[in-house]
């Protein structure tokens with residue numbers, strides 16, 4: 066079976082790069098539609114991690130021996146590469162963390178400790194992942210600050226007028242998701258940043274679901290912080306990135322204390338290392354960083370724009386096919402959308418949908434997607450979500466649709 | 478697909494469609510809420526206890542077909558039983574769905590509940606089948622809330 070997408074995207078050749086996709090699940094070919102939870106990894110990423118451990122494993126920034134020099138060089142090369150990928154002006158503004166969650170917690174801690182006080186306000190949206198809600202709630206509990214929430218429409222779009230009204234002289238930070246992990250909505254983040262900046266309010270963007278699907282240029286967005294996870298970007302787990310503008314990072318106290326983040330330590334006084342090391346305490350995830358560098362390489366080889374076009378076709382086709390199945394309802398109809406479709410099957414709980422689809426080899430996510438307030442906004446407890454990456458095919462969407470037919474049959 | 482048919486047996490689908498004792502119970506003197514944070518399933522179990530006899534029992538909440546059917550069959554299965562009998566029944570259900578223990582589940586004791594046996598082939602659904610039971614246990618022990626996070 067050789068298949069090209071409508072626009073000539075060589076999806077079958079690309080699938081060859083992902084060894085896991087060759088598997089049979091319950092005797093059927095794996096149809097992996099859960100890339101929003103975590104993406105699959107190409108062979109080149111797996112190889113990069115293995116090569117690091119086989120050939121150059123050593124601690125970085127502290128060895129005077131050959132392997133340490135090589136590991137340090139590769140680690141820092143990966144940083145420069147990943148920094149360029151999001152067009153960060155200076156690699157010193159890119160801090161390696163475990164993932165989006167840790168990146169947001171870092172800002173909540175360090176920015177929060179310095180800049181957020183009682184009665185200050187933090188603005189988030191109604192479509193945030195728990196990892197962009199709970200760190201702010203914790204901060205509010207500690208400081209007496211207040212959380213303000215931008216409402217959304219039934220179609221799943223941020224209400225920008227309401228956002229404008231939320232911004233005021235007490236607002237210390239806006240932290241919003243770039244692309245929703247449930248609705249697929251691409252938020253007008255550039256505009257949101259502009260509006261906040263006109264009132265001198267910094268903005269953090271949760272890019273976990275954006276970087277795998279849309280070209281991200283942090284200078285163009287002009288955001289103050291940008292967070293994403295490597296494992297959703299075809300890289301290893303346990304590695305992610307926080308981009309931050311130097312002007313803010315310089316003013317923020319360290320997040321964790323330990324090795325690497327110091328310049329000198331005495332029992333009387335410790336001086337901190339320069340950026341980005343001030344925020345990278347302890348031995349980092351060296352293999353993960355090198356793996357993420359390889360993932361970015363691979364993704365750029367595929368072509369971020371070409372991948373986005375192919376995914377657009379997938380999303381359009383999935384929307385059309387699912388909407389045509391009687392008893393299936395889609396959640397999230399924003400005009401600017403990418404990456405996933407959330408859906409409901411009449412009278413069938415999302416978990417039962419998930420179990421039956423799994424028997425067809427179709428992997429989806431079912432549940433609240435770590436966005437319980439969003440679910441509550443729609444009066445739902447759970448949805449099924451099929452999410453895409455550039456390695457998915459139109460055929461796989463047909464398999465999804467057939468499996469949904471079986472769901473309806475079982476529950477008829 | 479036979480595992481699927483085994484899981485979604487007619488009895489299960491029937492209890493999912495028309496759950497028994499699916500209401501609140503004014504006369505309840507024991508109430509407990511069960512919550513599965515992982516999937517968001519919620520169930521509230523109402524028990525009317527006279528001495529150690531469950532004279533009435535009902536439930537409310539939302540969840541998948543397995544959790545709903547299990548809750549429904551549970552209420553039918555333990556009504557009129559003593560708390561000791563109800564706990565013994567839960568142990569037997571747990572053994573059946575989790576597949577622990579070497580001996581065959583006791584079909585005489587389980588009765589209609591043997592319809593849940595198919596869950597054994599779906600380890601990630603065991604918690605769905607046992608949520609209501611954990612919650613009933615909590616109610617019998619006087620707990621207000623059972624957070625079930627396995």
Ligand SMILES: Cc1ncc(COP(=O)(O)O)c(C=O)c1O
Nearest residue numbers: 164165166194196246271273294
């Ligand atoms: C929008 C969004 N933000 C944050 C996260 C958290 O990412 P991680 O678990 O990798 O830290 C996710 C992951 O599901 C997400 O989809």
